[in-house]
Amino acid sequence: MQITQSLHQAVQSRPDQVATIFGSRTRTVAETADRVARMAGALRELGVVDGERVGIYALNSDRYHELLYAVPWAGGVVNPVNSRWSVTEVAYSLVDCGTDIVLVDDAFAGTVDELRAKAPNLREVIYCGEGETPDGLLSYEDLVAGAELLEDARRRDEDLYGVYYTGGTTGAPKGVMLDHRALLTSAMGCMVTTDMLSRGGVLLHAAPMFHLADGAAWNIANxxxxxxxxxxxxxxAGVVDAIEKHGVTDALLVPTMIQAIVDSPEAATADLTSMQRVMYGASPISESVLNRARATFANARFTQAYGMTELAPVATLLTADDHDVSSLARSAGRAAAHAEVRVVGPDDQTLPRGEVGEIVSRGDHVMQGYWNKPDETAQALAGGWMHTGDAGYMDADGYLFVVDRIKDMVISGGENVYSVEVENALVKHDRIMQAAVVGVPDDTWGERVHAFLILREGEDITLEEVREWCRQHIANYKLPRSIDVVDSFPVSGAGKVLKRELRKEFWGNSDRSIN
Structure with missing residues (x-):
């Protein structure tokens, strides 16, 4: 199993089909394959050896698509850099896994001097943007034009494909090592389980291509x-324009993107009838937003994918047909064809159905480990199962319900409060657009439930109103005891709310504890 096989097969069966559309630029499969082989040749000429990491520090583009093939074609390993990170964080990831060559586009070319100062191991920086190549950088297009075609190195199976740095929801980034087998196992398992993307469709890449949520869609689409x-x-505006102009049939969207779309006047008046499939995941979505999204994309079938980078990335799927069953509205679906999934207690023994514990998964989709972190790897993969750090339960029919990140669970007065449950109650209020719930120190209760709220424009709300509203939906001990109204939440590159950042005001930089 090798990632580049899909390109070989495409060249053989449909060389003249359009492969990529980026702005006004369209490239066929044959053109893409030629450029991939030449870029791979250029990387070899620059000294890339088998297993060497190559960083991509750029926004989405057709060149990004080419690099996801070209790096393994040259024998290398991709390091897709989180484009939302600070230069210090980017440099850390490059140094940590020994990435000596990195590609930058217009958005990040201005950081190169600082990047070189903080990552002295860098020996080459390649400019893959749209303008003139800055001084001191190599030109992507010149490299492609001047390189010889290279035979595919055919890295495969347990050969490392990529080092994907987790995005900082729980602390220092860790490099997740994923091989070709894991990524293709996940992609093919998804395809067998459900029709989450259209065959021969038109896939929109609006989520960041550095993130494996989009990477999963990329693999399946290929x-x-x-x-x-x-x-x-x-x-x-960009999403709506692309759908209307190119007849987009499929999209991978994270919940924050979906919320922005359903709240926008552009989407309300746009022709979105070409959309056939919407795949979503990476963070929780409220029922109200999902219902509005299904009305906005009225012709589309929705699939939810649950997993994490360490699972390449899918463990369970809630199919389009499942979305029509009201009792499954909060479910993450059942195990995909390639994955085993259990809910376990602290002793790693499977819990009875309906009991909340930690979600674990095993199979060929599981990561090799964390780069250069043997202790963290051993802990995460204890007993051969990937321990997700998510709390959930499984019903009698095998449907998984994710209730919280274990570290985000609030213990107030000895009672477990799952933040997602409180957030779902909050966003049902017509004045509340988004909510994030965390535990903060409290002298009486140990922790109290604190809600950060983003309100609809021109609205206001009091704590008493919030508590009265939530009382209709959840138990008294789960009610927020304090609130903050804010303009925005800190989010990761995947659109996940960074709750550790929200907690800092109350807990400081120390590890979260209970009073």
Missing amino acids: LTHAVHVIVPSFTV
């Missing part, structure tokens, strides 16, 4: 002969 329509980054 296997199902899709056209890749790529926008540099997410904007509602």
Whole structure:
């Protein structure tokens, strides 16, 4: 199993089909394959050896698509850099896994001097943007034009494909090592389980291509002969324009993107009828937002994927048909064809159905480990199962319900309060657009439930109103005891709310504890 096989197969069966659309630029499968082989040749000429890491520090583009093939074609390992990180964090990831070559586009070319100062191991920086190549950088297009075609190194199976740095929801980034087998096992398992993307469809890349949520869609789309329509980054206007202009049929969207779309006037008046599939995941979504999304994309079938980078990335799927069952509205679905999933207690023994414990998974989709972190790897993969750090339960029919990140659970007065449950109650209020719930220190209760709220424009709300509203939906001990109204939440590159950042005001930089 090798990632580049899908490109070989496409060249053989459909060389003249459009492969990528980026702005006004369209490239066929044959053109893409030629450029991939030449870029791989250029990387070899620059000294890339088997297993060497190559960083991609850029927004979405057709060149990003090429690099996801070209790096393994040259024998290398991709290091897709989180484009939302500070230069210090980027440098850390490059140094940590020994990435000596990195590609930057217009958005990040201005950081190169600082990057070189903080990552002295860098020997080459390649400019893959749209303008003139800055002084001191190599030109992507010149490299492609001047390189010889290279035979595919055919890295495969247990050969490392990528080092994906987790995005900082729980502390220092860790490099997740994923091989070709894991990524293709996950992609093919998804395809067998449900029709989450259209065959021969048109896939929109609006989520960041550095993140494995989009990477999963990329892999499946390559296997199902899709056209890749790529926008540099997410904007509602950009998404709407791409759907209307290119007849987009499929999209991977994280919940924050979906919320922005359903709240926008652009989407309300746009022709979105070409959309057939929407895949979502990476963070929780409220029932109200999901219902509005299904109305906005009225012709589309929705699939939810649950997993994490360490699972390449899918463990369970809530299919389009499952979305029509009201009792499954909060479910993350059942185990995909390639994954075993259990809910376990502190002793790692499987819990009875309905009991909350930690979600674990095993199979060929599981990571090799964390780069250069043997202790963390051993802990995460104890007993051969990936311990997700998520709390959940499984019902009698095998449907998984994720109730919280274990570290985000609030213990107030000895009672467990799952933040997601409180957030779901809050966003049902017509004045509350988004909510994030954390535990903060309290002298009486140990921890109290604290809610950060983003309100709809021009609205206001009091704690008493919030508590009275929530009382209709959840138990008294789960009610927020304090609130903050804010303009925005800190989020990771995948759109996950960084609750550790929200907690800092109350707990400081120390590890979260209970009074």
